[in-house]
Amino acid sequence: MLQKLDRMLVNQEWQQGNVGWRSKILTRKLSDHNPIVDWNSCIPKPHNIPFRFRKAWTHHESLKAVVEASWNEPLYDVPIRKVVKKLKRLKQKLKIWSSEIFGSQAQHIKVLEDELEQIIKAQESDPSPEGI
Template sequence: MTRISREAENTVNQVIVYDQSKEQADGISNEGEHAECEIRSPYVQIRVLWEELSLLGLTTEAWVMGGDFNAVTSTAERKWGRLPYRTAGNEFVNFINANALLDSTNLGFNFSWSNRRHGNSRMLQKLDRILVNKKWLDAATGWRSRILQRRFYDHSPIIGWFTSIPKPHNIPFRFKTHWIKHESLKVLVKKSWDEPLEDIPIRKTMKKLKRLKETLKIWSWETFGDLRNKK
């Protein structure tokens, strides 16, 4: 899985790419599991950012990219104020299309940034979003993301989540009440508990409980079958 984050400080945009394949592109310094590059101009040299990321070849794996991109994809993503910078928007759209990315941030508020002004000077834009590719959507069943309400800053927080949570492999053991009615349960428990086991007292008790749990699971399957398919 690949994770990309973007941090901005003054006029310098820093992009950090985390890639499990540890691939390296020309013009990006690669150290360990991350690569870094700096873009000095948010408008003239921002195309270098898209080119460097595209060269990493991340479209072959499931990946997600989120943050403040400082660009809109259309005039519909800006409300009030002057028209958006067309070149920056077109290059951002080209990057999205070239890497077969999808904007998953389609829930919540329409705009993620405000200049915090009022009246004729007010401006709203969708600068923040989460981009994913198809392999990410296939791996992350039910993936959704939402723009939340702004409270203290000019940017809105964005949250992403899975609507379908996979069942954990290590499911807690549960004693079934109908087991008590079975005549062989008491004999089974006594036989498992009385079986010799060498260790200090506290660890001996824990090991016996673990052994009994596995014994009961096998016994339940052999006696009652697969209870998950029974109503």
């Protein structure tokens, strides 16, 4: 028998006090329960999300050329601001380069999650010990 046990309970007063609140039941991964993610849709997404350098970039042969090209572009300002502006410019170029070379990381994760879900479903439907 298959039952869905993962639930989120709230009362009417809580709903009225949290109008922009949303929730989503995610696919299970490591447990036999589905995680539930909640968020407030009225809170705007911040614009100052930190830049993350990906270790996978270091294995690509064109990374050095992208960094050198960006860093060697002329920039006229006082020395300390030059460094800050060059780093900011490099960040933008690396984001563009990464999306062109590696594509959307979110899309890759979605494909892998779908594949994992298919494997789990196949194992659940196969009652033989070899399916485990």
